[in-house]
Each structure stands twice: as C-alpha cells, then as structure tokens.
Amino acid sequence: MKRTLPDTVTDDARDMRTFRVDADVFVKNRADASVTERNITERITETGLWDVRDLDVSADGTRLAFAMRGPMVPDGDEEDQPTWNVWEYAFASDTLRRVIASDIIAEEGHDVAPHYLPDGRIVFSSTRQRQAKAVLLDEGKPQFEAQTEDRREPAFVLHVMNSDGTGIRQISFGQSHDMDPTVLMNGRILWSRWDTAPARSAIHLYTANPDGSDVQLHYGAVSHQTGPDSPDIHFFQPREMPDGKILALIRPYTDADLGGNLVLIDAKNYVENTQPLLESASLTGPAQVPLTGNDVRTLPGVSPGGRFSAAFPLWDGSGRIAVSWTPCRAQIGGQERACTDEVLRDPTVQLAPPIYSIWMYDTAKSAFLPLMPPEPGTMITDIVIAQPRSAPVVILDRIPGVDVNADLVSEGVGVLDIKSVYDFDGMDTAVPGIAAVANPSQRTAEQRTARFIRLEKAVSMPDREVLDIDRSAFGATNYMREILGYAMVEPDGSVRMKVPAD
DSSP, X not given: OEEEOOSOOOOBTTOTTOXXXXXXXXXXXXXXXXXXXXXXXXXXXXXXXXXXXXXXXXXXXXXXXXXXXXXXXXXXXXXXXXXXXXXXXXXXXXXXXXXXXXHHHHTTSOEEEEEEOTTSXXXXXXXXOHHHHHHHHHTTOOOOOOBOTTOSSBOOEEEEEOTTSOSOEEOOOOSSOXXXXXXXXXXXXXXXXXXXXXXXXXXXXXXXXXXXXXXXXXXXXXXXXXXXXOSOOEEEEEEEOTTSOEEEEEXXXXXXXXBBEEEEXXXXXXXXXXEEOGGGTTOOOOSEEESSSOOOOOSSSOXXXXXXXXXXXXXXXXXXXXXXXXXXXXXXXXXXEEOOHHHHHOTTOEEOOOOOEEEEEETTTTEEEEEEOOOTTEEEOOOOOOOOOOOOOOOOOOOBTTTBOHHHHHHTEEEEEESOTTEETTEEOSSSOHHHHHXXXXXXXXXXXXXXXXXXXXXXXXXXXXXXXXXXXXXXXXXXXXXXXXXXXXXXXXXXXXXXXX
C-alpha cells in the first residue's frame, strides 16, 4: 500500500475512523526490486480522495482483501463522509469489488481490518454492532451506536460475513475497540483488544472461536512496560509465524513517525512476558524479543534503528519476513543525513520525515534486502505476500441442540459456573479452608465470608449528540455498571446461575 506522506507523522491507535486521502494498493508479480508494481485501485480512486488500509491475503494466495474509504467530501464533517468498506481483489481475473454490494448496507457502519477465515468467510472489525443493538432493544432501551468507553468514537468490534457480503453477524462485545483480527493455525481468531476497565487502559491480545465463543486472554495484560524506552507499549497487527510464535507491532497509543518496533512473542508457552503457562512453569522468559537487532525507539525523537510500520511472514521455510521500514534520517542545514553518532551530536540536528518502503528481512542472516525503493514524500506500508500456504483448521459454528443447549439458546442465556469463589488461581483463600467453611457443623451461614454474588455488566455509552451525560454521574470510576442480578453462594463457595448471553 502506497500513500502520500501526511503532514502529521503521529497518530493515535485508538482513532480507528482516521481518514487520510491519496492512498492506493499496488501489486508486484514477484518479490523482486526489479519488478515494476501496478496500481490495482486507481480504477476506483482516480480522484485521489480515497484512503486504504489493512491488507490481507487468502491462504491459497488468490484473493486480496482490504478496507477502502472514499471519496472524501472536502470540508465535510465526519457524519457527511463515506464509511470504510471491505473490498476484494482477485489476482487471476484482475477484478476489484466491494464485498457488500448494497450501498445502503455498506454504509450502515465502518468496516476495517478484514481477514479470511479458512471456511471462506471474512472476519472484520466494524461499528455495525448488530447483535449489541438487538440486546439494547431486548432490554427495553433505544438502539444507538455504542461509543468507546472514553466516548471518542463508535466502538469497532468483530463481525463475520460470507464472501458475498451476506450473513453479517457480530461475534465480539468489547466495550471499546476490537481490532486487527487474524486466524491462528488452530482455527481460533486472534485480535488486539483495547481494555479500558476502571483504573487501567491497555491493548493486549485475545482469542476466540469464529462464532465468538470461548473468549480468552491470549497474551499481554500486564506486559505493557516492556518497550525499549516507552513506559507503556501496546500490541498491534498480530500474525502467526510458521513456528507458532506471534509477530506483532509494539508502540504507544500515540506513535512516533507512524511506526513502532516488531517483536516475536512465544504465546504458546507464556501468557505474560515473564509468566509461563502452567505446563511450562520452569521457563523464566522473556516471552517477547525484538525481531531485529535494530536499536528501535518507540518514543518520539531519534530512533537509531529506524521504525517499522507493518510486517508479513513468508511460509516457505526461508525464515524471511516482508517489512515496511524507515531508516533513521536526520536534517542539518536543510540537508538529509544518515543518523550517525556524529550527526546526532550536532546541536542543530532535526529529524527528517520518515520514508517507509518495503524490505525483505532475512532472520537467518539478520539482513535487509530492498523490495520497493524509498520514494521521498511517500509511505509504502501494509505489506502481504500472496503465496499458497496451508490453511488453518476450520472450527464450525456451534449448532443449538447438538453442540450447545437448545433451551438456553432459545432463552438467550448462558450458565455461569464457578467452582468456588474462594479458589483464586488454584489457591484456597477461605479461612481456615474451603472444607471447613463448607461444613455446617464448623461454620454457620452468618460466619461465612461470601453469602451472595452480584452480577454486573458494563453499560454501553451513546454518542453525546444522542444523550449527553456528565461522566461525574457515573461515580468515582467514571464508568456506569448495570446490576443484572444476585445469586446465592453455596457453603463451599460454588455458584451456578443463568446469565444473559452476549
């Protein structure tokens, strides 16, 4: 993907509707610097008032999916602009189409970050919130487009759709953004989730089945102070490597030069940087290591090793990774210079604009080979390699009456089953112990620590133009919670109760 270098070379990863015009998708027939690229989107974007982002390629290497937005309405407000849509390019026929053919349905929400599922469907991040809006109606509330918990913009959450744009269904219900979905070889969806629970805000990695079931934290809830120089980094653009490790881009919320650093994460053995899984308890970490030996800084300022914008691993056994990278560049007296120690010691030195281009990084040789030469005033980012590879495992959607209880499905509920509220990570926290507390001859009901459990859920926040509520109305936490109900805690600490699904 190639675009004109924007005037501002910083952005906030939490602003997902960002619209920067003059971008196009280019294709090379071979990963070779001598091969001329061709523009495959200019047939649509000829006005130059379009933006493109989030490339993905099918496992068989025949189709390319991406998000595209345009044309921009000059001087128009956000509500007057067109939405982000998912588009698909077929290499064999040289055809480009918007996946959702209907203009009305396409404009119902912003759709970004498409990724192919192994069964042919597409998972993507969207503001449509179809099932969330249905839940609001079921609760007797008006439908609205829920905002992120800081109310900066509509929440992007995961949806799936058929290859022809039909069958759109919401599968994730984060209160803020669920972004950058990809599919692991075991068939589960991996994505970056912005968690903004009270007193904390971070983006880490989650997984779930393609139908949205079995949501699990995958990595990084307390591994954000692991950047080379930044107090907090977050995890973006995860992709599985052939060896099972996760390749990810780390950066603060607000980046420098529109980039960050690339790391490899051993999420098969670790859930945090220095916290292994139980079956790998003897390991000490770290779980994440930089992809390259470059001295990459994630804070604004000089980054001697340059910065990265995107990466895509090759699945040919070579250990190579295509990366979008800008070397460190400085300016002295209006002349651009390499970031040598001598140049950086000059008191008049200033940073030159980034010049992202595509390189092939050989992990065995720790060497960069240019694939697309840098172009001044242009950024070349969002790289994928269209080569056939083994498809991930297909995980079928669960069928009521076969895989899940049909009565619970028709009722729209699930079952919360807690072994014991006194059991924290396998530790018995009851005094003097669960067995004693559960014995009525040793502890009466009044003497038990836990008698009842209260179930709460986050309250979706509307846009201020729909309902302007002062955050102080939510109490000290600034986050409103809705009480769903209460249940009794059994003497042994166990709880079993029905809860609303989704």
